[in-house]
Amino acid sequence: MKILNIGLYLLVSLSLLCSCSGADDSDNDMDSFISALMDEMTLEEKLGQMNLVTGGDIVTGYVMSNELEQLIRQNQIGGVFNVKGAEKILELQRIAVEETRHGIPLLVGADIIHGYETIFPIPLALSCSWDSVAVERMARISAIESAASGINWTYSPMVDICRDPRWGRIAEGNGEDPYLSSILGPAYVRGYQGKDMSGKDEIMSCVKHFALYGAVEAGRDYTTVDMSRQRMFNEYLPPYKAAIQSGAASVMNSFNLIDGVPAAANKWLMVDVLRDMWGFDGLLATDYGSISEMATLGYAPLTQASVKALEAGTDMDMVSSGYLNTLRESLENKNVSIGMIDRACRRVLEAKYRLGLFKDPYKYCDTTAATTKVFTAEHRRIARDIATETFVLLKNNNQTLPISPKGRIALVGPMADAGNNMCGMWSMTCTPSKHQSLKEAMEEELKDVAELIYAKGCNVYADETTEINANGIRQITRGNDDVMLRQAIAAASKADVIVAALGESAEMSGESASRADIELPDVQKRLLKAMVSTGKPVVLLLFTGRPLVLTWEDANVDAILNIWYGGSEAGAAICDVVFGHVSPSGKLTTTFPRSMGQVPIYYNHMNTSRPDSDPNVFNRYQSNYIDERNEPLYPFGFGLSYTTFAYGELRLDKTTLTEGESIKATINVTNTGDFKATEIVQLYTHDIYASLARPVKELKGFERITLNPGESRDVTFSITPDMLRFYNSKLEYVWEPGEFEVMVGPDSEHLSTCKFELK
Template sequence: MKKQLIALSLLVALGGYAQKKKATKTTLKPKSEFVTDLMSKMTLDEKIGQLNLPTSGDITTGQSSSWDIAKKIEEGKVGGLFNIKTVAKIRDVQKIAVEKSRLKIPMIFGMDVIHGYETVFPIPLGLSCSWDLKAIEQSARIAAQEATADGINWTFSPMVDISRDARWGRFSEGSGEDPFLGSRIAEAMVRGYQGKDYSGNNSLMACVKHFALYGAAEAGRDYNTTDMSRIRMYNEYFPPYKAAVDAGAGSVMVSFNEIDGIPATGNKWLLTDVLRKQWGFKGFVVTDFTGIPEMIEHGMGDLQTVSALALKAGVEMDMVGEGFLGTLKKSLDEGKVTMAEIDNACRLILEAKYDLGLFHDPYKYCDVNRAKTEIFTKTNRDIARRIASESMVLLKNDKQTLPLKKSGTIALIGPLADAKENMGGTWSVAGRLADNISLLAGMKSVAGNGAKIVYAKGSNLDYDAKFEENATMFGKTLHRDNRSHEELLKEALAVANQADVIVAAIGESAELSGESSSRTSIEIPQAQKDLLEALVKTGKPVVVVLFNGRPLALVDEEKSATAILDVWFSGSESGYAIADVLFGAVNPSGKLTSTFPRSIGQIPIFYNAKNTGRPIANKEGKFEKFRSNYIDERNEPLFPFGFGLSYTKFAYSNLKISSAKAGMNDKFSISVEVANTGSFDGAEVVQLYMRDLVGSVTRPVRELKGFEKIFLKKGEKKTVTFNLSAEDLKFYNSDLNFVAEPGAFEFYVGTNSNADMKVNFELTK
């Protein structure tokens, strides 16, 4: 009888949702009251268990009861799982939690849904080059729709790290170098994933990462030390994280690097003072993979010490490390952590589950009908194709070589021409590699019967087979050809000699950028450089279709190729989307969100740098002694931030400012007329930059302050207006106060960060 009364009291405490055989949607008490009531019934072990996030290792459906983590779930020692997909598997595991554990607390299920689920969109760096916030939000919405249809309710995205060092492999996962654009994209991604709220079963909780400064790793080496001033943090690196938090992101992931000598995972200033107190973040913080035990190698102490450090700093969930699970009880006994700290962490995890609706219905995301009808649909793939074509950047187009004609013979040559497994790029973990569309397949489909497409591989990714193996992991093989380079080249030239124009599909493989893919050279691998040189020597037009996950040094390619189209890694529909642009069905409109250096020696290079007291005076790239320049290279990049060509021409005119002076409480606007003066309809990204001429601290030479993507038919003209106020002129001063200072400003409008149309402005007291 006593046992029956205990069971009955638990059912009442949990709002009546838990049922032995079946969990159904029900009405619960308000969140705070519900969670408080539940926690009053939890043991210390169960509370600590909610902070534990192991990886599933994936399981076979129907085998979950014999799986090694199953016993921990039954004991209430697992708060969530990641790297598990399909409704059948997730339902099977959730069943253990809600039917076999004492308090029947449901689990949260996460996955790296980075740029699409099974329908894969361009890598985030490519997406950012669309400068189309609606398209970016739509890509996240579709990713959420598909992932939640497969049982997942939490994604480790968006990655909003600012990066200015192209050696860093994870450049591919972010939105480039600019904090303003990065902030707008962060907001769009959070909105896309989470929707307006979690009331439906198609909202995916976002996890902003990597907090913080991960993209500034020294030497561009992954997981390496980061060190910078606070004023730089606040002005240049923090804004996208804050924008995502302000947009309502449900969780934040801590970065691997240290900040001010303390690893981010144990950095209380970062996780409590900044994230909680200054920004008002209400969600929970999760470590990155084994982030807590990795602090041991940083020299912060043993597992018990670093686990306590992380909890006290403001970490709520331990990914894979099991430092919380194994040591917090002992640390509590020894007074190294408090019960209040454990309770607070547990509460935040439970509140997130409540918000997701898992206490109302633990199987909310386990609808088999959705899984059958909402994943990898034709509609989703068609949208992915359109967005992919928007992300591509035309870097060069001599003699109007592009668009190609659907006639004659086109030679498609290169190791990435028929490489469908690579089209999704890095972190496409749920992607269907076998269903990706290769460039060869896409060109043949789009060209139809009009043009003859002839193909040769031409070269391997690189001469070094081991290098290629490391760059084609996770099933993204390039099917290395064992013939000699001479044999491959001979075949390629024979194919090229049949053609009117050559398309060279070269660059990086999908895993040559991404996590743990830092490079000391950011040039195209030598085997492909040699192939391109031989193709150019045929005297025929050579169009480079460039695959890459980072800015590359392309001085040789820019000199020799007739045209260059940067396609990044464009996702499931890559081949179709690239062919749409090559043949002119889509006019390229992408603009670079990262500066392309001439040489690796210029890195880090970015448009919104500070001036020196001895800036270079000439614009011809000539060396001047006792000026801030290189003795062996020009200062300026090969391609500036915001750069991108079109098949048409755009003319800017009639730049106006509504008022040359305005006060702190006034608004003002800047307008410009943009006309399509070319022969094609097309889209243009109109960009607004500012320079604060005098400040209490040094200010960047330019800062992006607005942009608008407009579509113009040939011959059409539109006026673009940017509405501004003193709020848009603010920055963090040396006291880390967010201020706008009276004084003189310059505003520039144009097609990239080198825009030269200018108006002057004065902000008055």
């Protein structure tokens, strides 16, 4: 360590030694330390702390290694992202600590969205487990592996509510429901950050994208959002608030316009709501290049955009370098104040302090840790178990599933032997060569007991130019569709049952992967129709990062198991479920439409003034389509099991509710089948009359229960007035007296209903 830095580290050591009497003292020590440090910093050094750049290691960026090192030496970087490996990160941290005037350590970020090298199911799949314990465990393992590899900041969780499956980034979130996402978002935060980020395996989380990004028009990335503030507060903002108030130390704002203003410059949203109303005092960063992109949006060129973002409380500029290169001029022109710059710089430094980087700048730079903490047998076992919870059984005629491991089984489809495709989007830190494909896992499962006959069957799309290729990393090798179809038909002719592994390739969901047509791609549907025409039982294993239109598949295929993208252990987990070792228990967190014309479609919609009275016929002058039903193909909360569950009558212990009291709603659930299985019992409410129209139903509770064959259990929910609150026209969070419905059942459509009065 350079002699110039000794005073800095003596100061932080003294401040940490004094922080022994509680959080207030610790905050005072942090304030004293950072104030002393900032008193010694130049303007350029402060602006450098507010600059976040990509290292270009995981995803190609504009800063390469030599340039990056020089920028660090010149105090022009406060953080870097997309650098993989503790050795590389150690060298960057060493330069920051030992070759700069103040030795301020770096934040090192990455998109650790659903695992580091042990990859878990994508977040949309994880949400279908309805298991916050599993989500927290996933985030904990992700933090352990990331920290062992030098990373101290993850850009997760994404809690954007999305009701348009065309949007590729629906795969990154928790679905369409604000209540469920408000449960799962804090689970991510707890898993990443641990108790207080003091441990060497605890990293900083970043809640994104603030705000409303999941509601972009037409399901296209980077475009506008326009909605009432009542809708924001009641339907879209709750998951952000829950994750932030659970202790998330950082937030990333979104690309989209809100009220015509880019989110990163939206002072009402970033200051009035996030800072003042919700009390967030952590680090606020932009998304990739969003300050410079304000010019393209027609809002402001880079210099003015940087001023607007700083005014709105945005602390760190990702990639645009607007703060670094323009704020000195804006300060000289009195368009910003030094106080505004100091405020942003302070929050960057506070994040580093809370991570313990001033106490130990090499906290995350143990170059031996990854050998014992990354992609371990225990982590892989947990990933496999969690993956089985996320698969959703959509159809199972004549108990086609589970498959008996005997005879001849045909495995066809472009996803069947694509090990590098199992992890899905946002898994740049994975090592695909370590992952089994579905074919390899099935061969292992069926060894010596059954014959597996494999044929690829088709490409992802007939047209090569239609295939979306994420930097060439996961491209599935192409062949001749006609030849492959004949090979698949030949394989199927020898088999007792056909398993078709179809759907989206990994790069077809995620950022910049919106789809206008969300049916199965052309040649894949041709292959599936050929398999169905054999007359043999067909199981569709559906790989996808979004809801798809499956109307033909539902009408013609014997069984459909939606496996999303199950992660590095997906192959083994799929075998666990397909061959009956585990009964599927996942429930949908997004509505599956019958056709694209229904989109956006979601369960917790408002009623219409003329609701359709009979879905089986067209009713003129009622709210419907002349060429499609209103109902979805598969509703929110839906998911079958290998067993069956019988629900009894819903019972309330009383029918009047007053403040300070609760109503107990109880229902009996019985496993009436032959498999031990988990059921997710769901509670919904409906405010019948209110000062603002309320949704036809809203999820307000759920419970996962596991029952043996023949076992029954009472499931009881407590309903309190707080559960019935909403934001009224004045954005006051209130409950209103009146009549309510309470509904309990296995999904959002099949429900038992009772009424009660709130007085």
